[in-house]
Amino acid sequence: VFWTSTAFGTAISLVLGGVIAANYGWRTAFFVAGAPGLILAILIILTVREPVRERDIGQDDQTPAPSLLQTMRFVCANPTVFHAFVGIGLASLAMSGVPVWAASFLVRTQGFTLPQAGLMAGLGVGLFGALGSFLGGPAGDAVVRRWGVQALPAAPMVACVLACVSGLIFALGSSLMVVALGFIVFEIVSRGFTAPAYAILVTGVEPRMRGVVVSAVQAVTNLVGYGVGPLVVGVVSDRVGGTNSLKVGIAAVMIFSLWSGLHFLAAWLAARRSERFVDGATA
Template identity: 30%
Template structure:
């Protein structure tokens, strides 16, 4: 029988460093959203072009490198892959600020995508090896704060920097800290003692990638969980990418005001929602394993009407935060931000319960690749294309209805979660199922 996983201060320190790195992963990824308008103005590109830059181009390279880097981390260890990739995506983020043409900007964003492909899956796997199953969703919720905290800094601070110093300086100043963080992880964080050393792993016969993929997709519930990630991400990335532009075009806000509301206010709401979701999932899943899928289903069902109200509510100011105007519609976005985070952490937690350590990062990589390929790749692009298509008839309000249409994917995500729930519960009830809990995983 596996010994229980013991946590020490080094465990929590490792989680802290990984969480900060994940924050900058999302800062560098989301920064483009607040810089859409000035980048469009400088290079003279359309909404479709922006969708290609922030969506398809990023997604193709992120997806192509995601599984190999996840597989590499399963073989040689999580820490070296995360550290090197963190330094790489940070350097390429700074390169975005030095781009003198749209092509150079595209190439730099490709570099960001390749680096970030090695961030999420190994980080989730490493956190899962550090904490016991009954505390795993809470630990993962702390890691996943990166998306909401990244929005706070990337959109809030990034918008302020761009407003006062230009969009190029925003890329430079926000990309730099990641180089230090990659070195900090490499030099100060210790990995679980039970994790085999790289030489040991290289001497062990390795499972072929084709066999691994077949076993992953033969796992009950995993396909539905991966499809959930793709459907949710299409809507989520469309909303996250285009919300600042929507507030500027439909509600008359400035770049700085839009960045503050979507980044800071929306980010705080999402941060609280992520923490509540993690603790709620751990608590409810101890009573019934099905709640691992039930919590994200509940959050999705609440998110749908909130998103529609946000996009379709007429222009009008509810109140001010200092000198910043807060549209009435934005109140619904704050509620959406709270419940809209309830899908990712439980789904990632479910994957860590379904697979052993030797497949965990690869399974997580497939889930993240589904999110990226469909979400990052299609979400911003399809919304931008629909906005361009509707512009001749709707003018400045075209983006409003293009975004409202994207919420249809949330309905599909709810269906996928409903399909995954009974299959996940049944699989964990089987006595032959292998939970992903390494033996004697103690920080050394």
């Protein structure tokens, strides 16, 4: 449920961004997009309180929480968590590269106007991205019920492979119908992987490490994923040049989705040998 918010936010930004950019310029669109974040930050400071943290068995309130360095050492020493951490970062490169360039892609390849492209891309992300985010959790739960906690990494692994295939269909499709189908499937599976992927992280670390681990992977997805993913598409597109350059750029970034799937495969194999995941499956 939490991850549906990112799909809705991206959808609103694409729709309104296209309209505002077409009428008032792209600089104004950026200013308008930043305003809700500032308002929300003030509301969080004024209204949200720190929750009571879960404690490990035998731990008292005076025990200091693990530091960032201790937590990251734990992550690196735990193959299941490490590969999930890296896999999430790599998947975010592809997950961010497609929707950021989707509107421009539709303008260049399908002859849409900027407002039309923003509306279509926004509806795709808002409807099907939110659907994927919502279904990701139940899909992960179904895997755990059927094969145990140690099989949980299989869910994001399959999602990343499907995201790679559907992303290529979106980028290289010969008709609007094929492009739309590829985009719909990509949004569902690329956002559906998040819930089971993050579940691997919180399952694989100690309770008092969970906040730091989730914060760290969020920093990676924002800085690397949303910072580098769209950049890779743009750089490849500029290097290739021509009318189909953006197709090649979007197709190129799909390698990160496949690479992410390999890390989740490694996480799956490691989880089968991990006491934490095997014991969780039988507890």
